[in-house]
Amino acid sequence: MLYSKVFLRLHWGFSVSVPFASKAKPSFYLPPPTTLVGALAYGKFRGVDNRAEKGKMVSPAFGLKVRAAASYERDFLGGYVEDIVKNVIMYFQRKERRLEERYRYGVVPTGKVYSPNRVIKVVYVADMDRGELEKWSWSITRLGCKECLVSVEDVEIGDAKKVKGRVKTSYYFPADVKVISGRVEYVDFWDENGYIWGSSGNTLRYAIPVLGYPLTYNEVEVEANEAYEVGGEHVVFG
Numbered sequence: 001m002l003y004s005k006v007f008l009r010l011h012w013g014f015s016v017s018v019p020f021a022s023k024a025k026p027s028f029y030l031p032p033p034t035t036l037v038g039a040l041a042y043g044k045f046r047g048v049d050n051r052a053e054k055g056k057m058v059s060p061a062f063g064l065k066v067r068a069a070a071s072y073e074r075d076f077l078g079g080y081v082e083d084i085v086k087n088v089i090m091y092f093q094r095k096e097r098r099l100e101e102r103y104r105y106g107v108v109p110t111g112k113v114y115s116p117n118r119v120i121k122v123v124y125v126a127d128m129d130r131g132e133l134e135k136w137s138w139s140i141t142r143l144g145c146k147e148c149l150v151s152v153e154d155v156e157i158g159d160a161k162k163v164k165g166r167v168k169t170s171y172y173f174p175a176d177v178k179v180i181s182g183r184v185e186y187v188d189f190w191d192e193n194g195y196i197w198g199s200s201g202n203t204l205r206y207a208i209p210v211l212g213y214p215l216t217y218n219e220v221e222v223e224a225n226e227a228y229e230v231g232g233e234h235v236v237f238g
Helices: 031-042 130-138
Strands: 002-010 052-053 056-058 066-073 077-088 105-112 119-126 150-159 160-168 178-181 184-190 203-209 220-230 235-236
Touching: 002 105, 002 220, 031 066, 031 119, 031 130, 031 184, 077 203, 119 220, 119 235, 130 150, 160 235
Parallel strands: none
Antiparallel strands: 002 119, 002 150, 052 056, 066 119, 077 105, 160 220, 178 220, 184 203, 220 235
């Protein structure tokens, strides 16, 4: 197994809406795994919005055998706010209203993490060609919505060493992993069914190491059944 550790410098920050958001759109404090894999897939499927797979329309990221997790860099400082944004709301209306112009747009409080010029670390663990993984990693341009631009500062490629037992990590991990020490916040991310158009998907509960406001780097100790050593750090998947 290989890992790719990607250092992404934020232009202003990012916004990734939580599951089932509608006329209120809170954001996660860190981009979830599906967002990270989608960002990686853009390097291969640039310009392709969807594709057919077994009779269904799916995201280009569907079926990629890649696992991912994100963390703040050590000097990260960020703030969470909910801006008032003009959004399309017609798909939340009754069918008879959806073609009426007055029901097309509305004012929606939208969550954003603001952290101009700060760095987020993303780790991908995959069984694929080293050159291909590195190429895709350098091709990442955004995290979340199209306005959430990032610049790739560096990419580190290496062998992912599988480990278990007590490890320290600053990356989020599944909620059923035992936390020995440190503070976490629990959230619900979409699972891989979220890549299928027209499907509501399912949610998976995760634990995010966070330290209040401002949002900063944090590390916790856990008892892991499946983790990988990636360049002197650990990512935990179970």
